[in-house]
Amino acid sequence: MDHRNRTCQLGFVLASCLGLFIFQRSECEQFRPDSKEDGPPGNPASLPSTCDIDDVFVCGKLRPITEGETVRAYFSIDSVEDAGRSGKYSVVTSSQILVNQRDEVVFRATKQTMYPKLAAAKLELPKKRKSEIPTVSELRRRVVQNATFCGNASSPPLVPNQLYVHRMVKVFTPTEAKGLATLIRATNQHHLNVKKFNTEDLVAAGPLVEAATVHNVADDFGDILYQEVVKSSNVNRTNQEDMIGSVSYIHSIQQLAENPDLEEVTVRTLGIKNLDVEELLEREVPVRLFSGTRMKTSDYEEICREDFPLLYRRIVTQVLWKFLRLRPLSSSDEVPAEIQPKFS
Numbered sequence: 001m002d003h004r005n006r007t008c009q010l011g012f013v014l015a016s017c018l019g020l021f022i023f024q025r026s027e028c029e030q031f032r033p034d035s036k037e038d039g040p041p042g043n044p045a046s047l048p049s050t051c052d053i054d055d056v057f058v059c060g061k062l063r064p065i066t067e068g069e070t071v072r073a074y075f076s077i078d079s080v081e082d083a084g085r086s087g088k089y090s091v092v093t094s095s096q097i098l099v100n101q102r103d104e105v106v107f108r109a110t111k112q113t114m115y116p117k118l119a120a121a122k123l124e125l126p127k128k129r130k131s132e133i134p135t136v137s138e139l140r141r142r143v144v145q146n147a148t149f150c151g152n153a154s155s156p157p158l159v160p161n162q163l164y165v166h167r168m169v170k171v172f173t174p175t176e177a178k179g180l181a182t183l184i185r186a187t188n189q190h191h192l193n194v195k196k197f198n199t200e201d202l203v204a205a206g207p208l209v210e211a212a213t214v215h216n217v218a219d220d221f222g223d224i225l226y227q228e229v230v231k232s233s234n235v236n237r238t239n240q241e242d243m244i245g246s247v248s249y250i251h252s253i254q255q256l257a258e259n260p261d262l263e264e265v266t267v268r269t270l271g272i273k274n275l276d277v278e279e280l281l282e283r284e285v286p287v288r289l290f291s292g293t294r295m296k297t298s299d300y301e302e303i304c305r306e307d308f309p310l311l312y313r314r315i316v317t318q319v320l321w322k323f324l325r326l327r328p329l330s331s332s333d334e335v336p337a338e339i340q341p342k343f344s
Contacts, residue, residue: 059109060228062137063100071098071106076133077123083114090120095133105134109229143226143324144259155222155328158265160253163285165277166220166246170212172204177240181205199240206234209244210317213271216246221265227323230266235297235315238273244316245277246270249290255327263327271317275310283310 065071075096083089091112098107158164172180181191186205189196210232218224238244248269256262268290286307292299295318304312 056109056111056229056232058228058230059111059232060137061107061139062134063104063106063139064142065098065100065106070101073098077125078110080120080123080125082117088117089114090117092120092123097133108133108135137226137228140226140228140324144256144262147225147259147262147324147326149261149326149329155326156220157328158221158250158253160250162250163280163290164217164220164248164250165280166216166248167278168216168219168246169277170216170244171242172208172212172238172240172244174199174202174240177202177204177208180208202240204238204240204242206238206317209234209238209271210319212244213246213269213317214319214321216244216271217248217267217269220248221267221323222325222328224323224325225262227321230320230322232317232319232321233295233297234317235300236273236313238271238316242273242316243275245272245275247272247277247280247285249287251290256324261327262324264322264324266320266322268318268320270315271319272311272314273316275314279310283308285311289315 073096075094078093078095081091081093083091091114093110093112096109096111097105100106178192180186184205188205190201190203191205192202194202214227246269248267251266251268253266254264256264270289286303288303289300289308289311300315300318301312304310304315
């Protein structure tokens with residue numbers, strides 16, 4: 001995969017992260033006066049700024065977002081529950097969307113966020129949604145309908161139930177981390193306030209870490225045409241200048257009946273900090289780290305502490321995601337002569 005394709009893939013993930021961050025702004029842009037009456041479900045308003053992302057579910061793009069388009073954010077509070085035994089925090093589950101200037105939903109996410117209990121008490125549960133949030137991705141439909149093998153590249157073969165160690169890494173420098181946090185309006189003071197926190201206490205924004213974790217797979221999984229997050233969460237914090245490596249476990253590979261040239265891959269990718277992940281090639285990594293469906297931060301740490309100390313306190317994020325790509329050619333596949341690559 002060339003640099004341009006890798007950049008496109010990272011751009012897709014960062015666009016999703018941008019969508020998540022828009023909902024966390026302490027102030028919201030002014031919307032058209034009629035947007036509350038005619039717009040999608042939810043409220044074009046803001047959430048408290050003192051919040052930390054915990055878990056994200058079903059995050060994906062529904063329509064393409066092109067240069068020059070304008071998007072605005074809506075959210076709907078689904079539930080507010082007490083978190084832990086201290087009584088100081090609440091977990092808020094919310095459904096969130098981005099809408100373009102044509103009132104089309106282009107991005108959706110459902111996520112859980114932890115707030116101080118006093119801040120969460122100000123949030124109101126809606127009595128009834130005006131309409132349901134769309135779940136069918138028009139972008140995915142277009143990819144499935146139009147993608148076809150063009151003869152200029154072949155996806156590398158992937159094997160289910162196998163661990164992949166990725167050699168690409170990412171380091172967020174202090175300048176880059178602060179710049180991206182400012183650009184996407186990540187208002188948590190742990191990202192920016194150099195007067196209140198020491199350099200070693202400033203952290204990279206969680207969704208940026210998730211984006212880097214997924215982007216590290218680019219050289220190994222081939223050209224990814226569409227992707228969506230099933231669930232992601234931040235396990236440990238990532239400081240600025242920490243090195244982020246990635247390891248992935250392939251859960252399943254399904255050829256699409258509606259387009260035999262495509263396959264859908266379900267994979268869980270872990271972000272690992274400050275470790276040369278190639279050290280894992282000669283070790284038996286516990287499969288439990290990749291197979292849990294309701295894993296909490298404490299579960300990852302317990303598994304590592306008991307069975308795999310090398311990764312204790314090093315897992316920074318986990319992303320369970322699906323992607324579409326062109327199916328690799330096998331020896332039995334016959335490529336039509338008119339699209340076979342030509343060599344000089």
